[in-house]
Amino acid sequence: MATYGLIDYDDASPEVRAVYDDIRAVRQTDYINNFWKALAHDPPTLRRTWESIKQIMAPGALDPLTKEMIYIAVSTTNQCGYCIASHTASAQQKGMTPEMFAELMAVVGMANETNRLATGWQVEIDERYRK
Amino acid sequence: MATYGLIDYDDASPEVRAVYDDIRAVRQTDYINNFWKALAHDPPTLRRTWESIKQIMAPGALDPLTKEMIYIAVSTTNQCGYCIASHTASAQQKGMTPEMFAELMAVVGMANETNRLATGWQVEIDERYRK
Amino acid sequence: MATYGLIDYDDASPEVRAVYDDIRAVRQTDYINNFWKALAHDPPTLRRTWESIKQIMAPGALDPLTKEMIYIAVSTTNQCGYCIASHTASAQQKGMTPEMFAELMAVVGMANETNRLATGWQVEIDERYRK
Amino acid sequence: MATYGLIDYDDASPEVRAVYDDIRAVRQTDYINNFWKALAHDPPTLRRTWESIKQIMAPGALDPLTKEMIYIAVSTTNQCGYCIASHTASAQQKGMTPEMFAELMAVVGMANETNRLATGWQVEIDERYRK
Amino acid sequence: MATYGLIDYDDASPEVRAVYDDIRAVRQTDYINNFWKALAHDPPTLRRTWESIKQIMAPGALDPLTKEMIYIAVSTTNQCGYCIASHTASAQQKGMTPEMFAELMAVVGMANETNRLATGWQVEIDERYRK
Amino acid sequence: MATYGLIDYDDASPEVRAVYDDIRAVRQTDYINNFWKALAHDPPTLRRTWESIKQIMAPGALDPLTKEMIYIAVSTTNQCGYCIASHTASAQQKGMTPEMFAELMAVVGMANETNRLATGWQVEIDERYRK
Numbered sequence: 001m002a003t004y005g006l007i008d009y010d011d012a013s014p015e016v017r018a019v020y021d022d023i024r025a026v027r028q029t030d031y032i033n034n035f036w037k038a039l040a041h042d043p044p045t046l047r048r049t050w051e052s053i054k055q056i057m058a059p060g061a062l063d064p065l066t067k068e069m070i071y072i073a074v075s076t077t078n079q080c081g082y083c084i085a086s087h088t089a090s091a092q093q094k095g096m097t098p099e100m101f102a103e104l105m106a107v108v109g110m111a112n113e114t115n116r117l118a119t120g121w122q123v124e125i126d127e128r129y130r131k
Numbered sequence: 132m133a134t135y136g137l138i139d140y141d142d143a144s145p146e147v148r149a150v151y152d153d154i155r156a157v158r159q160t161d162y163i164n165n166f167w168k169a170l171a172h173d174p175p176t177l178r179r180t181w182e183s184i185k186q187i188m189a190p191g192a193l194d195p196l197t198k199e200m201i202y203i204a205v206s207t208t209n210q211c212g213y214c215i216a217s218h219t220a221s222a223q224q225k226g227m228t229p230e231m232f233a234e235l236m237a238v239v240g241m242a243n244e245t246n247r248l249a250t251g252w253q254v255e256i257d258e259r260y261r262k
Numbered sequence: 263m264a265t266y267g268l269i270d271y272d273d274a275s276p277e278v279r280a281v282y283d284d285i286r287a288v289r290q291t292d293y294i295n296n297f298w299k300a301l302a303h304d305p306p307t308l309r310r311t312w313e314s315i316k317q318i319m320a321p322g323a324l325d326p327l328t329k330e331m332i333y334i335a336v337s338t339t340n341q342c343g344y345c346i347a348s349h350t351a352s353a354q355q356k357g358m359t360p361e362m363f364a365e366l367m368a369v370v371g372m373a374n375e376t377n378r379l380a381t382g383w384q385v386e387i388d389e390r391y392r393k
Numbered sequence: 394m395a396t397y398g399l400i401d402y403d404d405a406s407p408e409v410r411a412v413y414d415d416i417r418a419v420r421q422t423d424y425i426n427n428f429w430k431a432l433a434h435d436p437p438t439l440r441r442t443w444e445s446i447k448q449i450m451a452p453g454a455l456d457p458l459t460k461e462m463i464y465i466a467v468s469t470t471n472q473c474g475y476c477i478a479s480h481t482a483s484a485q486q487k488g489m490t491p492e493m494f495a496e497l498m499a500v501v502g503m504a505n506e507t508n509r510l511a512t513g514w515q516v517e518i519d520e521r522y523r524k
Numbered sequence: 525m526a527t528y529g530l531i532d533y534d535d536a537s538p539e540v541r542a543v544y545d546d547i548r549a550v551r552q553t554d555y556i557n558n559f560w561k562a563l564a565h566d567p568p569t570l571r572r573t574w575e576s577i578k579q580i581m582a583p584g585a586l587d588p589l590t591k592e593m594i595y596i597a598v599s600t601t602n603q604c605g606y607c608i609a610s611h612t613a614s615a616q617q618k619g620m621t622p623e624m625f626a627e628l629m630a631v632v633g634m635a636n637e638t639n640r641l642a643t644g645w646q647v648e649i650d651e652r653y654r655k
Numbered sequence: 656m657a658t659y660g661l662i663d664y665d666d667a668s669p670e671v672r673a674v675y676d677d678i679r680a681v682r683q684t685d686y687i688n689n690f691w692k693a694l695a696h697d698p699p700t701l702r703r704t705w706e707s708i709k710q711i712m713a714p715g716a717l718d719p720l721t722k723e724m725i726y727i728a729v730s731t732t733n734q735c736g737y738c739i740a741s742h743t744a745s746a747q748q749k750g751m752t753p754e755m756f757a758e759l760m761a762v763v764g765m766a767n768e769t770n771r772l773a774t775g776w777q778v779e780i781d782e783r784y785r786k
Contacts, residue, residue, distance in 0.1 A: 001255045003350060003524055004360055033260075035245070038252045042364035048445055049245065049371075055441065056237045061230035066197055067238050073204045074242035076775035079341050079603050082249040083242070084775060085260040088527060098528055099192035102566035105775045106187045107198050109573075111205035111214070113768035114166070114180065118213040120731035120739060120760045121169045122134045122655045129164075129216040131384045131396055134655055134743060135753055173757035179579065180764075183572055207382035210472050210734050215382060219396060229397055233435035236382045240442075244375035251338035251346060251367045253524045262527055262777045265515045265612060265786055266622055295522075297507070300514045304626035310707060311507065311633075317703065318499045323492035328459055329500050335466045336504035341603050344511040345504070347522040361454035368449045369460050373467035373476070376428070376442065380475040383431045384396045391426075391478040393646045393658055469644035472734050477644060481658060491659055495697035498644045502704075506637035513600035513608060513629045515786045525779045557784075559769070562776045573769065580761045585754035590721055591762050597728045598766035606773040607766070609784040623716035630711045631722050635729035635738070638690070638704065642737040645693045648656045653688075653740040 002038035016040045019050050026054055033086055065094040073108045133169035147171045150181050157185055164217055196225040204239045264300035278302045281312050288316055295348060327356040335370045395431035409433045412443050419447055426479060458487045466501045526562035540564045543574050550578055557610055589618040597632045657693035671695045674705050681709055688741060720749045728763045 009020055009032065019040075020032050039046045057067050068091035075083035088101070096104075140151055140163065150171075151163050170177045188198050199222035206214035219232070227235075271282055271294065281302075282294050301308045319329050330353035337345035350363070358366075402413055402425065412433075413425050432439045450460050461484035468476035481494070489497075533544055533556065543564075544556050563570045581591050592615035599607035612625070620628075664675055664687065674695075675687050694701045712722050723746035730738035743756070751759075 001524060003251075003253045003363070005524075031259075034254050034257050035249055038254045039248065041360060042368070044448065045248075045364060045368050045371075048448065049248065052241060052441060052445065053245070055437065056234075056241050060234050061228060062200075062234045062238075066200070067234070069193075069197070070201060070204045070235060070238045071242045072775070073201045074208050074239055075246055076771050077205050077208045078243065078246045079770070079774050080246040080250055081774070081777075082254050082256055083246050084777060085256045085262070088777075089260050097192060098565060101527070102569060103187075103191050103193045103198070104201060105772060106566070106569050107193075107201045108205055108775060109569075109768040109772045110183060110187050111202045112209065112771045113764040114184070115206055115209045115211040115214050115734070116731050116767045117170065117176075117180065117760060117764045118166055119211055119734050119736070120134075120727070120763060122736075122739060122743075123165050123169045123213050124132045124655075125213055125216045126165050128162075129220050131216070131386075131394060131398075132655060134756070136655075172753060173761070175579065176757060176761050176764075179576060183576065186568065186572065203382070207378050210377070210381050212381070212384075215384060219384075229434060232396070233438060236379055237435070237438050239382060240375040240379045240438075243378045244371040246341070247338050247374045248367060248371045250341050250343070251334070251370060253343075253346060253350075255524075262525060262529075262779075263517045263786060265513075265625070267786075293521075296516050296519050297511055300516045301510065303622060304630070306710065307510075307626060307630050307633075310710065311510065314503060314703060314707065315507070317699065318496075318503050322496050323490060324462075324496045324500075328462070329496070331455075331459070332463060332466045332497060332500045333504045335463045336470050336501055337508055339467050339470045340505065340508045342508040342512055344516050344518055345508050347518045347524070351522050359454060365449075365453050365455045365460070366463060369455075369463045370467055372445060372449050373464045374471065376446070377468055377471045377473040377476050379432065379438075379442065380428055381473055382396075385427050385431045385475050386394045387475055387478045388427050390424075391482050393478070393648075393656060393660075465644070469640050472639070472643050474643070474646075477646060481646075491696060494658070495700060498641055499697070499700050501644060502637040502641045502700075505640045506633040508603070509600050509636045510629055510633045512603050512605070513596070513632060515605075515608060515612075517786075527775075527777045555783075558778050558781050559773055562778045563772065569772075573772065576765060577769070580758075580765050584758050585752060586724075586758045586762075590724070591758070593717075593721070594725060594728045594759060594762045595766045597725045598732050598763055599770055601729050601732045602767065602770045604770040604774055606778050606780055607770050609780045609786070613784050621716060627711075627715050627717045627722070628725060631717075631725045632729055634707060634711050635726045636733065638708070639730055639733045639735040639738050641694065641700075641704065642690055643735055644658075646658045647689050647693045647737050649737055649740045650689050652686075653744050655740070 002034065004038070004041045006034055006037035007040040008037065012040060013043070015043045016046060019046050022054075023050060035082065035086065065091060065096060068094055069096065069100070069104050072104060076105070076108050077112060133165065135169070135172045137165055137168035138171040139168065143171060144174070146174045147177060150177050153185075154181060166213065166217065196222060196227060199225055200227065200231070200235050203235060207236070207239050208243060264296065266300070266303045268296055268299035269302040270299065274302060275305070277305045278308060281308050284316075285312060297344065297348065327353060327358060330356055331358065331362070331366050334366060338367070338370050339374060395427065397431070397434045399427055399430035400433040401430065405433060406436070408436045409439060412439050415447075416443060428475065428479065458484060458489060461487055462489065462493070462497050465497060469498070469501050470505060526558065528562070528565045530558055530561035531564040532561065536564060537567070539567045540570060543570050546578075547574060559606065559610065589615060589620060592618055593620065593624070593628050596628060600629070600632050601636060657689065659693070659696045661689055661692035662695040663692065667695060668698070670698045671701060674701050677709075678705060690737065690741065720746060720751060723749055724751065724755070724759050727759060731760070731763050732767060
């Protein structure tokens with residue numbers, strides 16, 4: 001199921017349970033997905049990763065659904081099957097419609113295409129875009 | 132400036148000029164950036180790429196600014212300098228604030244991190260996320 | 263099991279068997295893993311790849327376990343499921359503890375994150391780091 | 394120099410200065426490299442990223458030099474010019490010799506090659522490596 | 525089977541059927557593979573992608589088999605399991621022999637290796653190769 | 656110019672000169688490009704990499720120009736500026752026309768796009784393509 005297996009709530013140390021409890025509270029669900037159960041073998045990384053995600057994915061200048069779609073864009077570009085599956089589920093739960101998903105994929109595909117056209121044709125950055 | 136150089140409007144064939152004209156009309160600017168001027172050596176790809184981008188980036192279930200930010204997310208993940216520079220400029224022109232950019236980058240960075248944690252720890256996809 | 267199937271020892275040509283024998287001798291095991299059995303359909307690549315790996319992974323300025331962990335870092339970044347599984351097993355056999363694996367993953371994740379922050383924010387290389 | 398420019402110490406807010414001060418103290422140097430000066434436009438990400446790196450790169454089950462080399466392995470695989478330049482400098486400062494660098498590159502190159510051979514030949518994960 | 529399932533011919537809208545019919549006519553087969561059946565949930569992307577592929581993969585300055593092998597080279601570099609499987613099948617159908625496949629993989633592997641050696645050693649582009 | 660600088664012929668050890676001599680003989684040119692001059696700091700990798708490339712890029716089931724174009728396809732997908740520049744030059748020298756280059760780029764771009772569409776839509780491999 002994972003390199004060192006998955007740690008369920010009942011088998012978790014108090015340190016790990018505290019993170020699981022916070023995930024449940026913030027996400028308003030009892031479900032802890034496999035990613036966290038695998039990372040639980042490394043409590044400092046479990047905590048740091050969760051705290052970072054909690055901070056980053058919170059509403060701000062961008063809304064949570066937009067952030068989930070950006071997550072899917074990155075995960076698709078990197079070909080990460082786990083992340084595509086889990087973040088597609090999260091995005092759907094936050095209101096992503098099939099139409100939004102379809103447009104998201106179209107942009108992701110196109111960007112991956114033009115990234116290579118720009119680099120392969122060795123296009124120099126325009127003076128006006130330089131920093 | 133590019134593998135076969137850049138083709139300016141004045142030196143372009145009627146076929147290429149037609150695409151340049153449409154880019155100018157749709158984007159409401161006189162400026163044609165280097166990407167198109169390099170691709171102009173291959174008129175069918177120039178046309179097909181522009182027509183595809185025009186269709187994909189138009190307002191739909193997602194607004195144009197969100198689409199530009201997804202473009203930046205992909206380009207950053209792929210480390211495409213040209214595309215980051217040009218789409219950051221486009222997104223700023225469409226209203227991306229420094230705060231939005233900062234949150235975009237935070238999500239992109241985090242997604243790239245957790246993509247590797249998920250794969251490196253060999254986490255199996257949860258039953259409920261499987262298609 | 264692989265594009266052209268796997269070639270077992272008993273079905274292998276003398277040329278392939280010679281490589282299998284050397285793998286067994288160097289690794290001190292009877293087991294030939296699927297990677298080599300698939301590559302055996304191309305004996306020159308089988309031999310060249312094995313000779314290269316044997317040379318590169320031998321003790322030198324870096325010890326073999328460090329080299330295995332570098333292998334895992336690359337394979338995780340590339341999202342290569344086969345290579346993560348096989349090199350994690352090799353590293354564990356050479357003494358990688360769960361604590362070492364956890365720290366390895368934390369560094370790999372972080373590096374993938376900051377690679378994108380550096381590129382996405384278009385950070386120029388400091389004068390003192392330039393070659 | 395970066396999307397929103399670089400923020401020097403003298404122009405930084407107290408919040409940013411506090412991070413800069415900690416970087417200087419932990420690294421025992423007055424130099425703040427461009428990466429942090431660019432990120433300073435987003436103080437929460439600046440702080441979170443620095444705190445994460447400080448925690449992850451500290452001595453533990455792996456020593457700091459090994460961690461720097463893993464960082465280079467990832468950055469090279471991702472083709473991140475900035476990160477290769479800055480982490481090669483850090484690794485050299487922590488004792489990486491030219492011989493160690495050469496072996497590191499040889500492993501990184503080889504892993505990138507065999508990652509593709511394994512995937513391209515569609516090699517199935519051996520029963521004994523499955524989790 | 526896919527995020528929103530697969531759409532078979534009998535369940536398809538006239539718009540989707542028209543694309544399926546063209547795929548069958550151009551490829552001279554009754555078989556519609558899963559990729560198209562998944563994309564059929566987004567008819568404009570289905571059509572645009574098919575029209576683009578039909579144009580790009582047609583005989584031209586490069587023959588169709590060479591194009592299929594380039595497709596495999598990219599898909600292998602990106603670690604896209606679906607694309608490797610389907611384009612390997614297409615290439616075999618167009619005449620790719622096991623010897624050609626083996627040489628293709630050898631080049632793909634080597635290019636992935638030297639890409640990292642060039643970048644990791646921070647090799648500057650030779651004056652004569654600059655554009 | 657590179658992490659440890661470039662080693663010119665006149666400053667090279669006999670071991671390195673022997674490789675340089677062979678490169679010149681096989682390529683029928685006096686020019687040694689920067690890649691080899693940087694790698695020369697690690698003679699075993701210099702030799703192994705050259706011997707591998709010499710073997711892999713030789714005429715076989717695929718001709719040398721096709722192999723150069725596959726090299727460009729991989730280098731473009733990986734966004735390796737050095738490799739794109741040097742292999743584009745090599746391919747042009749071996750007869751790649753602007754038309755061939757344009758079609759190569761079109762395929763590379765398209766493959767990068769559909770790789771993400773296939774993975775992002777979570778398309779399962781068709782029964783008939785499974786190995």
